[in-house]
Amino acid sequence: MAGMRKTRVTTSPEQQETAILDAAAIEFTDVGVRQANMDAIARAAGVSRSTLYRRFPSKENLLIALANEAFERGMTELEGAVAGLEPAAAVVEAFAHGAAMIDADPLLHRMVIDDAEIRTLTASMSAMFIDMVTDRVAGSLRTAGATMPDEELRRAVEIHVRLVISYLELPSSDEAQRTPEAVRSLAATFLAPMVY
Numbered sequence: 001m002a003g004m005r006k007t008r009v010t011t012s013p014e015q016q017e018t019a020i021l022d023a024a025a026i027e028f029t030d031v032g033v034r035q036a037n038m039d040a041i042a043r044a045a046g047v048s049r050s051t052l053y054r055r056f057p058s059k060e061n062l063l064i065a066l067a068n069e070a071f072e073r074g075m076t077e078l079e080g081a082v083a084g085l086e087p088a089a090a091v092v093e094a095f096a097h098g099a100a101m102i103d104a105d106p107l108l109h110r111m112v113i114d115d116a117e118i119r120t121l122t123a124s125m126s127a128m129f130i131d132m133v134t135d136r137v138a139g140s141l142r143t144a145g146a147t148m149p150d151e152e153l154r155r156a157v158e159i160h161v162r163l164v165i166s167y168l169e170l171p172s173s174d175e176a177q178r179t180p181e182a183v184r185s186l187a188a189t190f191l192a193p194m195v196y
Contacts, residue, residue, distance in 0.1 A: 013055075016051060016055065020045040020047060023044035026044065032114075032115050038053075041062070067111060070107055075133065077101060078101065078140075079136065081093050082144065088188070088195065092191070095164060095184075095186075095187035096180060096187055099164050099167060130161055131158075137157045137160070141153060146195050153195065
C-alpha cells in the first residue's frame with residue numbers, strides 16, 4: 001500500500017552522520033555510555049536503526065568517532081588560543097585553556113573525567129589520546145619558538161597533559177587553588193620553565 005510506505009530520508013550521508021554524532025553526544029553526556037541507548041540515538045538523529053548501525057556497527061564505534069570529533073574540535077580551539085604566543089606564555093595558556101575547556105564542555109568532561117565506563121571502553125584510546133594531544137601541543141610550542149630537543153619537548157608536554165587530567169580528576173581541596181588565576185600561576189611557576 002502506498003499510504004503505508006515509509007518516508008525516505010533525503011539527507012546526505014554526511015548530514016546523517018552529523019545528526020547521529022550530535023544525538024550521540026547528547027545521549028552519552030546525559031546518561032553515560034552504559035545507559036546510552038542506540039535506538040534513542042537513532043530516533044533523535046532522525047535515522048533508522050539500520051542506518052545508524054551501517055554507519056556505526058557498535059556503541060564503541062560511535063563513541064570512538066565522537067571522541068575523535070571532540071578531540072579535533074578541542075585541539076583546534078587550543079591551537080587558536082596559543083597562536084602568536086611565545087613558548088612560556090603558550091605553555092600557561094595551553095594548560096589553563098585545556099583545563100577550562102575540559103571542565104566546561106559536558107561531553108569532554110564526561111569522556112575524560114566523569115565516566116569510568118567510557119575510559120574503560122576506550123582504554124586503548126586513552127594512551128593514544130594523550131599521545132595525540134602531546135604531539136599537537138608540542139607542535140604548537142615549537143611554532144611558538146621552543147628550541148629544546150624534540151624528545152625533551154614531547155616529554156615535558158606529556159607531563160603537562162597528564163597533570164591537566166589529574167587535576168581535573170582529583171581537584172585540590174583548597175578552592176583557592178582551583179581558580180583560573182591559580183591554575184595560570186601554577187603553570188607559569190612550575191610548567192613554563194620546563195619548556196625553552
